[in-house]
Amino acid sequence: MDRLKISGGKPLSGTIPISGAKNSALKLMAAALLTPEPVTLTNMPNLADTRFLSQLLSTLGVEVYWPKGDATCHLNAAELTSTIAPYEQVRKMRASFNVLGPLLARYGHATVSLPGGCAIGARPVDLHLKAFEAMGADLLVEQGYVKAAAIHGLKGAHIVFPFVSVGATEHAMLAATLANGETVLENAAREPEIADLADCLNSMGAKVSGAGTATITIEGVEKLHGTTHDVMADRIEAGTYAMVVAAAGGDVTLTNAPVAALSAVNHALRNAGIIVDADKDARTLRIQRNGSKLNAVNIDTAPHPGFPTDMQAQFMALMSLADGTSIIRENIFENRFMHAPELSRLGANISVRGHEAIVKGVDALKGAPVMATDLRASVSLVIAALAAQGETEVSRIYHLDRGFERLEQKLTAVGADVRRVSAEEE
Numbered sequence: 001m002d003r004l005k006i007s008g009g010k011p012l013s014g015t016i017p018i019s020g021a022k023n024s025a026l027k028l029m030a031a032a033l034l035t036p037e038p039v040t041l042t043n044m045p046n047l048a049d050t051r052f053l054s055q056l057l058s059t060l061g062v063e064v065y066w067p068k069g070d071a072t073c074h075l076n077a078a079e080l081t082s083t084i085a086p087y088e089q090v091r092k093m094r095a096s097f098n099v100l101g102p103l104l105a106r107y108g109h110a111t112v113s114l115p116g117g118c119a120i121g122a123r124p125v126d127l128h129l130k131a132f133e134a135m136g137a138d139l140l141v142e143q144g145y146v147k148a149a150a151i152h153g154l155k156g157a158h159i160v161f162p163f164v165s166v167g168a169t170e171h172a173m174l175a176a177t178l179a180n181g182e183t184v185l186e187n188a189a190r191e192p193e194i195a196d197l198a199d200c201l202n203s204m205g206a207k208v209s210g211a212g213t214a215t216i217t218i219e220g221v222e223k224l225h226g227t228t229h230d231v232m233a234d235r236i237e238a239g240t241y242a243m244v245v246a247a248a249g250g251d252v253t254l255t256n257a258p259v260a261a262l263s264a265v266n267h268a269l270r271n272a273g274i275i276v277d278a279d280k281d282a283r284t285l286r287i288q289r290n291g292s293k294l295n296a297v298n299i300d301t302a303p304h305p306g307f308p309t310d311m312q313a314q315f316m317a318l319m320s321l322a323d324g325t326s327i328i329r330e331n332i333f334e335n336r337f338m339h340a341p342e343l344s345r346l347g348a349n350i351s352v353r354g355h356e357a358i359v360k361g362v363d364a365l366k367g368a369p370v371m372a373t374d375l376r377a378s379v380s381l382v383i384a385a386l387a388a389q390g391e392t393e394v395s396r397i398y399h400l401d402r403g404f405e406r407l408e409q410k411l412t413a414v415g416a417d418v419r420r421v422s423a424e425e426e
């Protein structure tokens with residue numbers, strides 16, 4: 001298994017280009033199932049997750065043309081050969097579950113494995129299923145599979161989500177584009193990826209309005225056509241590199257950054273004493289820290305526009321070096337503090353009480369062997385390692401490959417000492 005060897009303590013300088021957003025790309029790929037015409041996605045991130053979903057789409061009969069390393073992915077769902085998404089392909093990546101809605105909407109039936117829980121929490125899909133039922137689908141959950149049918153097609157519905165779910169909002173939106181009549185989603189998630197999906201769907205002929213607000217209206221249409229859509233830039237990747245610079249020090253400009261989507265993260269960084277120059281028009285974010293102490297800042301994760309749960313681990317790594325104590329509350333996932341004991345191996349002083357982590361800043365971290373436990377937890381260890389004295393070895397980095405494109409290359413380009421070591425090399 002590959003590992004990362006990181007020698008910390010080097011200030012960083014230069015430019016890091018931000019890639020397309022994983023969490024947008026995955027839903028945009030599922031949208032290609034809604035039309036028999038070609039869908040081309042540009043600014044596609046080459047990640048384990050996006051490659052994995054392209055394999056599932058191929059299994060369903062989608063023609064996928066996406067050369068390795070290329071940022072353009074061509075999908076053609078002209079004729080599907082299957083409407084079954086098997087256990088192995090949904091269990092390994094939750095977002096695969098998103099093929100259910102499009103298949104049901106276009107073909108009137110689909111059988112998709114339940115995604116199950118994962119390291120960060122149980123993550124049920126009850127809101128997704130209730131939304132499809134409200135749209136008239138018959139659902140049977142049997143032997144770990146959701147068997148869904150809507151023989152006469154889905155119909156528009158008024159759906160009020162009891163709490164905000166990004167996945168359920170996107171999934172209901174995908175399915176509603178081909179439903180008969182109007183669907184209204186209330187208490188919808190407002191994440192920027194939802195507006196990106198709506199833009200793509202509208203360019204395919206869908207009638208979606210209100211995406212990015214808490215009420216989304218979808219007027220169903222008979223069919224959708226092909227499109228070319230540019231995947232939005234990854235706000236979590238951009239926020240992560242901002243934390244890297246904040247922790248290690250230096251002066252780095254992030255290009256192709258989704259500046260408007262990063263206000264909560266930028267606000268927290270500024271409170272911590274980091275200089276953040278955000279230029280919305282130029283889509284750049286310049287992050288500077290020159291030897292200054294970090295202020296301790298409390299954060300509460302919340303749905304957008306609140307502080308994103310996907311940035312919580314990275315901010316904890318930063319706060320472990322702050323001057324004072326910060327309280328970090330995780331309000332989205334019940335088990336998203338697995339990075340805390342690993343950060344402690346590097347010398348951080350963190351105690352976890354339920355959904356609250358109390359981080360007492362220390363003067364310095366020291367390199368140690370640590371283990372990645374999930375995607376964002378893994379990158380929090382990279383951040384801490386880049387700020388630490390000495391060498392850190394991060395194992396199980398396949399988690400990182402799910403969501404960070406060319407991580408070592410991007411970090412090395414700004415002066416970090418990061419090496420990937422494969423098992424065979426040792």
Ligand SMILES: CC(=O)N[C@H]1[C@@H](OP(=O)(O)OP(=O)(O)OC[C@H]2O[C@@H](n3ccc(=O)[nH]c3=O)[C@H](O)[C@@H]2O)O[C@H](CO)[C@@H](O)[C@@H]1O
Nearest residue numbers: 023095123124125126127128164165166167168310332333
């Ligand atoms: C691929 C992708 O885009 N993943 C993102 C998406 O995940 P995902 O879409 O899975 O996250 P949700 O917003 O749906 O989850 C929010 C909360 O609702 C719960 N819930 C959700 C659905 C449901 O049917 N029932 C239920 O109880 C979840 O367990 C969680 O506690 O949004 C999360 C919250 O911003 C991010 O951390 C993930 O990176």
Ligand SMILES: C=C(OP(=O)(O)O)C(=O)O
Nearest residue numbers: 023094095310375376403
């Ligand atoms: C939790 C994440 O992804 P997923 O929902 O695919 O597990 C993430 O991107 O941080």
